[in-house]
Amino acid sequence: MVHRLFKSGLATVIYDDELVDANCGKLFQLEWLHANSGGQKLERGTAVMFQYGGLELVFKQYHRGGLIGRWIAKTYRYCRLKNTRVWREFHMLDATHKLGLPVPRPVAACCTGITPIAYRGAVITERVPGSKNLTEILCEQPLSNELWGKLGTLIARFHTLNVFHADLNTSNILLADKEKFYLVDFDKGEVRTPLSRKDAESNVARLHRSLNKLQGRHPAFCFSEDNWQALTSAYQRAINSD
Structure with missing residues (x-):
């Protein structure tokens, strides 16, 4: 390039x-x-x-x-x-x-x-082919805990490479072909060497707030604390194994 x-x-x-x-x-x-x-x-x-x-x-x-x-x-x-x-x-x-x-x-x-x-x-x-953002998907159907775990592992991968996403919410996460996640919209994002634990945790917390907000706004929004536990457990395993 x-x-x-x-x-x-x-x-x-x-x-x-x-x-x-x-x-x-x-x-x-x-x-x-x-x-x-x-x-x-x-x-x-x-x-x-x-x-x-x-x-x-x-x-x-x-x-x-x-x-x-x-x-x-x-x-x-x-x-x-x-x-x-x-x-x-x-x-x-x-x-x-x-x-x-x-x-x-x-x-x-x-x-x-x-x-x-x-x-x-x-x-x-x-364009990421065959993709929809997480907001659209969860308004239509649930994701398996296996997929939530994959998302947690992916977020950890970004963090171990010191990548900070300034606005990690459901609209900025794409799922392509029902199996692979992408992160989009890196306005104000940074590679912070090193990425502090506080900044990494703020990314994860931002996503949790986004999910809770949408759940309160849409009665049929498909998200549970069990899903969140699957994400955070996979995230911590990936972070700790680095």
């Missing part, structure tokens, strides 16, 4: 030249995306799926959350290119992919200057 960089007007694009070429700049144009994704809308928290050059891809535009997001939803303060959220996530995905971890491969990222001190960003990754 070789990362190429080019500028087009106010936009700076980085891309993996094993997957796309410099023409990938058009993939970040909203008109092109709308026309080539079946008319999907760019909304906060919604990824846009499309095909390009024989690849199944996912486009994500950065949106602010919380109260401030009501006023400046897509704009961030610019300092240096390497410090932008989009640049950091692209390289974070690249680093974790090179570690052999199950994450989407980064394809391209774009940072567009709005003013000298503000930017907007977007990232494109390969």
